[in-house]
Amino acid sequence: MTTPIPVYLDCDPGIDDTLALAYLLAAPNVELVGIGTVSGNTSAAQAARNTLDLLALAGAPAVPVAVGAHDHLDHPYGGGAGWVHGENGIGGVDLPRGAREPDPRTAVQLLIDLSHEYEGRLHVLTIGPLTNIAHALEADPTLPGRVAEVTAMGGAALVPGNITPAAEANVFNDPHAAAALIAADWDVTLVPLDVTMEHTLDEDQRRMLLADERPFVRAVGEVLDHYFDFYVGTYGRRTCALHDPLAAVIAAGAVTPTRAPRVPVVVDVSDGPGRGQTIADLRGQRIGVRDHDGVRTRLVLDVGSSIGQHLVDTILAG
Amino acid sequence: MTTPIPVYLDCDPGIDDTLALAYLLAAPNVELVGIGTVSGNTSAAQAARNTLDLLALAGAPAVPVAVGAHDHLDHPYGGGAGWVHGENGIGGVDLPRGAREPDPRTAVQLLIDLSHEYEGRLHVLTIGPLTNIAHALEADPTLPGRVAEVTAMGGAALVPGNITPAAEANVFNDPHAAAALIAADWDVTLVPLDVTMEHTLDEDQRRMLLADERPFVRAVGEVLDHYFDFYVGTYGRRTCALHDPLAAVIAAGAVTPTRAPRVPVVVDVSDGPGRGQTIADLRGQRIGVRDHDGVRTRLVLDVGSSIGQHLVDTILAG
Numbered sequence: 364m365t366t367p368i369p370v371y372l373d374c375d376p377g378i379d380d381t382l383a384l385a386y387l388l389a390a391p392n393v394e395l396v397g398i399g400t401v402s403g404n405t406s407a408a409q410a411a412r413n414t415l416d417l418l419a420l421a422g423a424p425a426v427p428v429a430v431g432a433h434d435h436l437d438h439p440y441g442g443g444a445g446w447v448h449g450e451n452g453i454g455g456v457d458l459p460r461g462a463r464e465p466d467p468r469t470a471v472q473l474l475i476d477l478s479h480e481y482e483g484r485l486h487v488l489t490i491g492p493l494t495n496i497a498h499a500l501e502a503d504p505t506l507p508g509r510v511a512e513v514t515a516m517g518g519a520a521l522v523p524g525n526i527t528p529a530a531e532a533n534v535f536n537d538p539h540a541a542a543a544l545i546a547a548d549w550d551v552t553l554v555p556l557d558v559t560m561e562h563t564l565d566e567d568q569r570r571m572l573l574a575d576e577r578p579f580v581r582a583v584g585e586v587l588d589h590y591f592d593f594y595v596g597t598y599g600r601r602t603c604a605l606h607d608p609l610a611a612v613i614a615a616g617a618v619t620p621t622r623a624p625r626v627p628v629v630v631d632v633s634d635g636p637g638r639g640q641t642i643a644d645l646r647g648q649r650i651g652v653r654d655h656d657g658v659r660t661r662l663v664l665d666v667g668s669s670i671g672q673h674l675v676d677t678i679l680a681g
Numbered sequence: 682m683t684t685p686i687p688v689y690l691d692c693d694p695g696i697d698d699t700l701a702l703a704y705l706l707a708a709p710n711v712e713l714v715g716i717g718t719v720s721g722n723t724s725a726a727q728a729a730r731n732t733l734d735l736l737a738l739a740g741a742p743a744v745p746v747a748v749g750a751h752d753h754l755d756h757p758y759g760g761g762a763g764w765v766h767g768e769n770g771i772g773g774v775d776l777p778r779g780a781r782e783p784d785p786r787t788a789v790q791l792l793i794d795l796s797h798e799y800e801g802r803l804h805v806l807t808i809g810p811l812t813n814i815a816h817a818l819e820a821d822p823t824l825p826g827r828v829a830e831v832t833a834m835g836g837a838a839l840v841p842g843n844i845t846p847a848a849e850a851n852v853f854n855d856p857h858a859a860a861a862l863i864a865a866d867w868d869v870t871l872v873p874l875d876v877t878m879e880h881t882l883d884e885d886q887r888r889m890l891l892a893d894e895r896p897f898v899r900a901v902g903e904v905l906d907h908y909f910d911f912y913v914g915t916y917g918r919r920t921c922a923l924h925d926p927l928a929a930v931i932a933a934g935a936v937t938p939t940r941a942p943r944v945p946v947v948v949d950v951s952d953g954p955g956r957g958q959t960i961a962d963l964r965g966q967r968i969g970v971r972d973h974d975g976v977r978t979r980l981v982l983d984v985g986s987s988i989g990q991h992l993v994d995t996i997l998a999g
Contacts, residue, residue: 521839528945528962529955560967599968627846629954636947637847637955644846649878650917 367394369481370614371474373431374607375403375491376413378448378590382564383490383607384414385583386674388423389681390615395423396485397477399470401431402440403491403536405452408433409443410491411465413453419461421579428463431470431495435537437632444532447593454589458582470495471502478509488614489515489544490607492533497540500547507549516610517541518555518628518641520662527639531556534630535639542630551660552620553628554610555641558663562605563598566591568675580678605670612670613663617677622665625654685712687799688932689792691749692925693721693809694731696766696908700882701808701925702732703901704992706741707999708933713741714803715795717788719749720758721809721854723770726751727761728809729783731771737779739897746781749788749813753855755950762850765911772907776900788813789820796827806932807833807862808925810851815858818865825867834928835859836873836946836959838980845957849874852948853957860948869978870938871946872928873959876981880923881916884909886993898996923988930988931981935995940983943972 370393374380387393400410411430418426434440449455466473474495478485487510489496496513499506517533518541524530534541545551569591572584591601598604612618627644631637643662647653654661688711692698705711718728729748736744752758767773784791792813796803805828807814814831817824835851836859842848852859863869887909890902909919916922930936945962949955961980965971972979 521841523839523963523966525964528947528964529960596965597967629846631953631955633951633953633955635949635951635953635955636960637949637951637953637958640955640960642847642954642958645841646843646846647914648841649915 365392367392368486368615369394369396369484370486370488371397371477373399373401373470373489373491373495375401375405375410377404377410377452377607378454378586379605379607380404380490381417381453381583381586382674383611384417385678386608386611388421389677390617393615395426396481397473398426398428399431399473399495401470401491401495402433403533404448405443406433406440407431409452415461415463415465416458419463420458420582425463427466427473429466429468429470429473432498435492435494436497436539449589454586456582456586471499474499475503475506478506482509483511485510486614487513488610490610492536493540493544494537497543500543507547510549512550514552514554514610514614515544516554516559516607518553520555520557520641520643520645522557522560524640525556529637530639534641538630538632538639542632545628545630545660549659552613552663553660554613554663558665559606559609560604562609562670563602564605564671564674565602568671571675571679575679583678605674608674609670612673617673618666618668618670620663621667622652623661623663624648624652625658625661627655627658628660628662683710685710686804686933687712687714687802688804688806689715689795691717691719691788691807691809691813693719693723693728695722695728695770695925696772696904697923697925698722698808699735699771699901699904700992701929702735703996704926704929706739707995708935711933713744714799715791716744716746717749717791717813718746719788719809719813720751721851722766723761724751724758725749727770733779733781733783734776737781738776738900743781745784745791747784747786747788747791750816753810753812754815754857767907772904774900774904789817792817793821793824796824800827801829803828804932805831806928808928810854811858811862812855815861818861825865828867830868832870832872832928832932833862834872834877834925836871838873838875838959838961838963840875840878842958843874847955848957852959856948856950856957860950863946863948863978867977870931870981871978872931872981876983877924877927878922880927880988881920882923882989882992883920886989889993889997893997901996923992926992927988930991935991936984936986936988938981938983939985940970941979941981942966942970943976943979945973945976946978946980
């Protein structure tokens with residue numbers, strides 16, 4: 364038995380965040396050591412409430428949950444994505460209120476504290492806008508030296524965006540912050556729509572969650588209902604993309620990217636039509652993965668196998 | 682036998698332009714009624730010289746060849762793409778000098794004249810930067826009403842660019858002009874790298890051209906040599922992409938696009954990292970072609986069959 368990976372999760376639950384959280388709580392090789400929230404799918408405060416309620420329902424250990432940035436680097440929070448994630452961020456499902464309140468620290472302070480406590484071992488997993496990470500890098504430029512690895516769900520290289528024709532929502536919501544993440548001196552595994560859209564959870568798998576006897580697992584299945592409706596317009600059937608869960612599964616080491624070139628990724632921070640897109644230099648990749656010298660960001664384009672059933676199996680066995 | 686399509690060709694030969702020209706001269710359903718040149722792969726003046734020399738070598742009818750814009754809308758001509766097309770634009774091959782000189786008219790005037798002469802029937806085929814077209818639209822806003830259809834090689838939607846990570850060269854060389862083409866009230870078939878990169882001409886096909894007894898056809902084969910070297914870095918073998926020829930084959934009606942949604946296409950005219958890219962709204966296209974209401978630009982993503990042999994067969998039979 365190997366030592367579990369200490370993971371700091373930065374998130375904005377969010378329906379697929381909920382699924383990712385359920386996975387991380389159940390994954391045997393992950394130790395969730397802290398959670399920061401950020402505005403994105405819903406507000407940072409609501410995201411913290413959702414997270415605390417989910418943790419309570421799961422009977423999870425008292426992982427600190429710290430509220431992070433409400434507003435983004437160059438613009439205020441825009442009100443979330445209710446049409447995708449429901450008005451409360453978790454598909455309109457009313458969870459029993461958990462007893463715990465958010466950690467008194469900011470998400471930035473929590474992350475910095477954890478980077479000392481787990482120096483050289485901490486894995487930073489981000490599944491929301493990168494605002495907290497940008498603030499943490501500014502507050503403590505030595506942070507990257509203490510972090511083992513970063514896995515970030517975000518971006519769209521060669522596929523359409525989801526919030527605009529060109530941009531994925533996490534990056535679009537704070538392009539400057541995403542640029543700061545990529546510019547920092549650490550190993551980043553970027554998990555863009557190119558690969559997340561290829562992974563789905565289907566209705567029969569959702570029913571397996573709904574049939575579980577644990578209220579937490581059933582709640583995860585219920586939360587997904589709203590998301591499944593949204594994705595009919597994309598996939599032509601009730602299902603959902605596994606954006607955040609795929610990043611979690613990669614961070615947990617449960618799948619190894621099979622095609623993930625280390626290439627320059629530039630975030631468009633303009634106010635033009637390309638705002639928030641991730642321009643990756645994928646020229647020359649037609650004949651195989653070619654890493655660019657000195658680039659520490661790998662862009663995941665394929666992971667070889669589908670993760671939907673692994674996700675469900677892990678949650679059910681958790 | 683149907684009446685051939687009268688085609689105005691706007692080009693910057695250019696190696697693949699040469700191949701497209703050879704195809705258009707040979708295609709039985711095309712009548713090349715005028716050619717304008719523009720700076721791109723080489724200067725507009727050099728492109729006209731190359732075109733006239735190619736036409737002379739082919740023993741082609743005296744199609745008017747008019748020199749178009751040397752500089753682009755928001756910047757001067759940058760010196761061409763010698764590393765791709767050779768310093769003279771046609772792979773360094775020295776053609777015998779043709780007797781004819783360029784038409785005294787500008788490319789803009791030639792296009793406008795032809796739009797009257799072939800009113801309602803003229804097909805505009807562009808395989809270079811869109812500078813002449815933008816000038817023509819400005820000079821005569823009634824032009825689109827007299828043009829039957831426009832086919833333009835340019836852009837990259839969901840594939841890497843060629844001149845930058847995000848942009849294809851024709852659009853990058855004059856983003857404002859490409860935006861003007863798309864904004865005008867005519868039917869545009871945009872043929873981007875997404876589909877052109879899927880069509881190649883290979884060494885055995887080039888040898889068929891080299892083995893022909895006509896000096897023109899042999900010259901086309903010789904011109905390709907330089908291009909084949911360039912594409913080793915892309916395809917891992919001596920071959921070439923059929924950018925301009927594919928647009929010509931589509932304009933000639935010899936292949937019908939099988940996947941070509943009518944979608945909003947926005948050209949990034951900024952000076953940022955996305956300059957010159959074509960942002961197409963391809964969200965929702967995963968479950969089949971969905972045309973947007975009121976959009977007159979169709980973006981060709983697939984033509985169903987490969988065109989390499991058709992191209993060679995047509996040129997050899999011409």
